[in-house]
Amino acid sequence: MQTKRNSVEDYTIKSVSQRQYLLLAIPLIISGISTPILGTVDTAVIGRMPDAAAIGGVAIGAVIFNTMYWLLGFLRVSTSGFTAQASGANNYQEMMLSFIRPMILALLFGFFFITFQQPIIKITISILGGSETVSAFAESYFSIRIWGAPFALANYVIIGWLIGMGRVRLSLITQLFMNLLNIILDLVFVLSLNMGVQGVASATLIAEVSAVLFGISLILYTKDITFSISYSKIMDVHPLLKMAKVNRDLFLRTICLLIMTGIFTAMGASMGEVTLAANAILLQIHYLMAYLFGGFANASSILVGRAIGENNKEVYKRAYKLSAQWGISSAVIMALVMWLLGPEILSLFTTIPEVRSTAHTFLIWMVLFPIVGFWGLQLEGIFSGATEAKSIRNSIFYALIVFLLVIWLLVPVFLNHGIWFAFIIFSLSRSIFLTLFIPKLNRMLFHSPHKP
Numbered sequence: 001m002q003t004k005r006n007s008v009e010d011y012t013i014k015s016v017s018q019r020q021y022l023l024l025a026i027p028l029i030i031s032g033i034s035t036p037i038l039g040t041v042d043t044a045v046i047g048r049m050p051d052a053a054a055i056g057g058v059a060i061g062a063v064i065f066n067t068m069y070w071l072l073g074f075l076r077v078s079t080s081g082f083t084a085q086a087s088g089a090n091n092y093q094e095m096m097l098s099f100i101r102p103m104i105l106a107l108l109f110g111f112f113f114i115t116f117q118q119p120i121i122k123i124t125i126s127i128l129g130g131s132e133t134v135s136a137f138a139e140s141y142f143s144i145r146i147w148g149a150p151f152a153l154a155n156y157v158i159i160g161w162l163i164g165m166g167r168v169r170l171s172l173i174t175q176l177f178m179n180l181l182n183i184i185l186d187l188v189f190v191l192s193l194n195m196g197v198q199g200v201a202s203a204t205l206i207a208e209v210s211a212v213l214f215g216i217s218l219i220l221y222t223k224d225i226t227f228s229i230s231y232s233k234i235m236d237v238h239p240l241l242k243m244a245k246v247n248r249d250l251f252l253r254t255i256c257l258l259i260m261t262g263i264f265t266a267m268g269a270s271m272g273e274v275t276l277a278a279n280a281i282l283l284q285i286h287y288l289m290a291y292l293f294g295g296f297a298n299a300s301s302i303l304v305g306r307a308i309g310e311n312n313k314e315v316y317k318r319a320y321k322l323s324a325q326w327g328i329s330s331a332v333i334m335a336l337v338m339w340l341l342g343p344e345i346l347s348l349f350t351t352i353p354e355v356r357s358t359a360h361t362f363l364i365w366m367v368l369f370p371i372v373g374f375w376g377l378q379l380e381g382i383f384s385g386a387t388e389a390k391s392i393r394n395s396i397f398y399a400l401i402v403f404l405l406v407i408w409l410l411v412p413v414f415l416n417h418g419i420w421f422a423f424i425i426f427s428l429s430r431s432i433f434l435t436l437f438i439p440k441l442n443r444m445l446f447h448s449p450h451k452p
Contacts, residue, residue, distance in 0.1 A: 022326075137197050292334070
């Protein structure tokens with residue numbers, strides 16, 4: 001079945017200019033950066049409570065949800081890729097199925113988490129530790145937020161589908177709606193109604209439910225999709241297997257990233273609280289830069305997916321070129337900003353002189369990160385749009401092996417500098433290994449007929 005119109009906003013896929021690329025990328029960058037800002041507000045609000053254990057409890061609860069949802073981030077990435085390909089092929093039926101199939105999977109995972117909420121919280125608290133008071137706050141926070149799991153994961157699918165369709169402004173509006181509502185409810189529940197930890201959790205739960213209702217309303221309003229499709233089409237084995245393979249590979253990729261981050265954090269913690277705090281601040285700066293690169297990567301993913309759907313090699317090459325150009329430009333600018341304004345940026349994160357001084361000692365690694373890491377992040381957008389997740393998985397796995405080797409060799413000698421050198425080598429390896437898969441991707445996509 002063919003759709004009568006192209007749903008991508010404000011540009012024609014036949015010709016993509018720099019301006020049109022930025023019209024895709026900028027809303028995606030804003031949407032990505034809004035997420036860590038939201039976490040900062042949550043911490044600041046709960047930090048107004050007189051009991052420090054409340055902060056610890058919310059922190060433990062947030063770690064649980066961040067880990068669960070990060071592991072299932074493939075729901076957004078794969079949905080975006082499959083939807084972009086279906087949209088490029090002008091295949092209305094596949095556009096619908098690209099929304100419905102992952103939505104069913106998201107709801108199943110969400111209800112799984114609700115069903116097994118007690119084992120999840122008990123096991124996590126036993127691993128992370130904490131006093132009885134901290135654990136009690138964590139359980140209170142978790143027991144409320146867990147009911148939002150199906151909605152949080154459904155929102156991944158909604159955002160991914162809107163991005164894949166090229167509806168980037170609508171994806172931004174949906175994300176900002178959830179985040180702003182969460183912030184407003186945080187302020188009301190905690191500062192006005194004195195609901196404490198329960199208020200923070202309730203604010204997030206209400207925001208997640210509201211975002212799904214808001215997002216589906218936007219989708220129905222655009223008339224890009226209707227939900228009249230047969231059960232047999234939804235359960236067609238071949239596309240389900242393809243979706244499962246892509247999601248599996250993206251899941252394993254995230255596992256590798258979690259292992260790397262966990263080892264990095266644990267090694268820093270072994271060197272004392274000040275070093276741990278300094279590393280945490282530098283990692284947050286790294287995440288902000290990664291979110292910026294992610295906006296360009298997502299824009300490239302949309303173009304690549306649609307180019308594959310159209311079997312349009314020229315647009316694919318154009319997306320690749322634009323991704324490289326804006327990636328390099330952004331990397332150089334961010335490196336210069338960190339080189340020139342690094343101390344001022346650090347002062348925004350902490351007022352503790354010892355932590356700030358220690359972070360400044362290792363600031364050079366944040367100057368290097370955008371230069372060595374941008375290309376791997378950009379290429380993930382290219383490969384995601386092509387739904388070729390196996391190469392993403394393999395490149396991260398190889399980079400993790402290199403990271404572990406460098407950690408083993410250098411940390412005993414260079415201590416925290418050794419940890420950061422391993423991190424930079426991981427980022428560089430990620431870029432190099434994924435680059436090696438580009439020729440294979442090109443042969444696979446355009447030397448044989450491609451069916452989205």
